[in-house]
Amino acid sequence: MQKLELKGVNKHFGDLLVLTNINLTIEEGEFAAIVGPSGCGKSTILRMLAGLEEASEGQVLANGQPITKPDPRRTLIFQEHALYPWRTVEQNVGFGMELAKEPKDERKKRIDEILEKVGLDGFQKYYPHQLSGGMRQRASIARALVLNPEVLLLDEPYGALDAITRLAMQNELIRLWRGTGKTVLLITHDIDEAVYLADSIYVMSPRPGHFIQTLHADMARPRNRNGQKFVELRQKIMDNLDIGSYSI
Ligand SMILES: Nc1ncnc2c1ncn2[C@@H]1O[C@H](COP(=O)(O)OP(=O)(O)O)[C@@H](O)[C@H]1O
Ligand SMILES: [Mg+2]
Known part of the structure; x- marks a missing residue:
């Protein structure tokens, strides 16, 4: 199984600074989620972990070794099948x-x-x-x-699904993860989905993306979306995303 790390990672595409000072450790068998606004560099983080993109500065590691190319032990799943x-x-x-x-x-x-x-x-x-x-x-x-694969990198995998199918797929993913012990990193713009599924939730700022908050969802599964802890955690994330301040 694999432990994933990003250490002091910056990423730019030409003049565009996309990610700045990304530090992240995902332990073996952990279920982690990243939540953040569109364009903040979430997919770029996954692509670096999948070996499809290089960091401009810093290190991207699996079990302490640099990730330099795709590896069947780490698989990327996109929104669009x-x-x-x-x-x-x-x-x-x-x-x-x-x-x-x-x-x-x-x-x-x-x-x-x-x-x-x-x-x-x-x-x-x-x-x-x-x-x-x-x-x-x-x-x-x-x-x-x-x-x-040992690691599932999921890039908004349920974004194109209707709400009911989405809920069913979330339960399915939990079952799968529990049954296999794989390391999972899920990217989602759905705050509820992150709180329902993940052990650790990383909240990102708008571009240039960096982590502004790390939360541990210390709740037994299946989680109650209306439970007190769940609602509090969701609110904490909303506060940090500061959605009211975005220009659209
Ligand atoms: N290959 C690329 N070349 C140039 N710019 C890119 C490339 N990939 C991503 N970007 C830019 O990086 C930023 C972050 O993209 P992305 O990681 O896809 O964001 P997110 O998944 O959070 O919506 C965007 O502004 C996007 O235009
Ligand atoms: Mg994306």
Whole structure:
């Protein structure tokens, strides 16, 4: 399993300073969330941890080693599912294993296992356009999980889903995380989602992004969205985001 760290990280794209002095440690098996306004550099942090982007200054580490390139142990899942429309669910989910030239029987076994885990058993032969949005997102999560990564980097994974599907997917993610002990870093603009899911919540400022608050959600699961602790934590985050002061 993996521990992730960013130490004194700055990131600029040309003249645009996007992140400044980012310090973050996510322990093995922890469920962490980052909340922040649009454009503050959240996706950039995930892309650095995924090995897709380099820090301009500072260190980005997994188990103390610099992250320099993508690694199947750390997988990035986006808001928009990225399934191939011409492949069935099982062909999409099995794509990585196919590339790795794993034997067909083994592939089939693992695909079926993972589809069951994400609630898509029976949909092996369906094409993406025959699925609902929630099912497509599950298939895309299954495709990441089938390679058994140690770290899930989730970039607003439920942003495109309707509110009810979203709640169901949040419960599913918790089940999955509890069942596997993976390290999870979730980016979300949904404050409730962060408080419902994460152990640690990092709140970011507008660009140039930096952390303005770290909170520990010390609550048993499943969490009650109307419980006193939950409501207090949500309010603390709202206060720090200072939404009233943003120009839109
Ligand atoms: N590859 C890139 N080249 C230039 N600018 C980029 C690039 N990626 C991101 N940016 C800029 O960095 C800022 C932060 O982007 P991003 O990390 O996607 O923010 P967030 O995910 O918090 O909305 C934005 O202003 C965006 O335009
Ligand atoms: Mg983003």
